[in-house]
Amino acid sequence: MQETIKKIFTENIQVQIAAGEVLPSALESAAFTIAQSLINGNKLLCCGTPSCHMLAQHMAGLLINFYETERPCLPAVALAQEQVNLGAIANNDEHETFARQIRAFAQQGDLLLAIAVNGNEKQIISAVEAALTRDMKVIVLVGDDGGELVGLLGPNDVEIRVPSKRPSRIVESHLVNLHCLSELIDLTLFPQEEN
Template sequence: MSNEPAAGRAAPIVTQLFADSRRANEATLAATLPTIPEAADRVLACCNAGGKILACGNGGSAGDAQHFASELVNRFERNRRALAAVSLVTESSTVTAIANDAGYDRVFSRQIEALGRPGDMLFAISTSGHSPNVVTAIDTAHEHGMSIIALTGRDGGTMAGQLGGDDIELRAASGVTARIQEMHLLIIHCMCRLIEDALADE
């Protein structure tokens, strides 16, 4: 066993993780800079037209979906009017009932069948781009006349191939799940800031 203090042993690991995050940050910025403002504009336009945002994802991405919906409904950094957004991951009775009766692949799509309307938007998050229930949710959203903003990673996965001309993909430039999640949260915060700036300009 090493006699080196724990902090000393950990310092190179922490330094490396911060360096990896910086590289992912810079690469993701280069890839998404033109589309993050467009995505923010589209979210605000959807809400201004009477539509709503439905957000979904699994695991850490479920947390991001809930986070984004809460920022829209309440506030990010300043007080302003509420925006219509619903997280599809938080109703435990609904999610578990659908998973039990129809299968986990339909936990989001079934809710979209109930809540989605033409002009609404699906905010779909998956670090791999292959999550079956998110993939199914995108198909169902399209069937209901909804557009998609997809947060992905790696090569975009199945989700990237599902998207049409009215959809937007924001892909984190990394193959590591933790780095992708970090970039997704930063993208969400960028969008929230841009949306609130636009609302302040009103």
């Protein structure tokens, strides 16, 4: 049992080291894109697959509240995963849950932060397609080979792809990446003077 535990920690560390080598440019670009959008008066819409929905809520909460240093509230919304108030139409196609909310609430200039595991999740693909029809920029956190999702992205969108095929390691790395983005956004928008 303890060997299994050590193996899990070792694998997690290896994925984090690999991510630290390949993701800095994408994370920097994503943080700048989010900061610029917020400066322009826009908002960040966050959504995630069922296994990543808590991460979407967490990211929205970090912007609305604060990451580690108190600062003014930033406009972010975690899209509802449940089909509440979407009526009978939503029952016909559960893959449209996020897409419908994007079509209802998003404005040009807003950003979509979509969090997926392998990039083939239909609910996230539909959300990204809806965002692109609104001329929104998209930031995608994904793993594995990126799946269908990365084929939708254009030159102004950002792909943050965790170098792993294991869903658990991908989700763990997504949390680190979101914390990294939060810190970079805060440093960009609210630079602190060094003591």
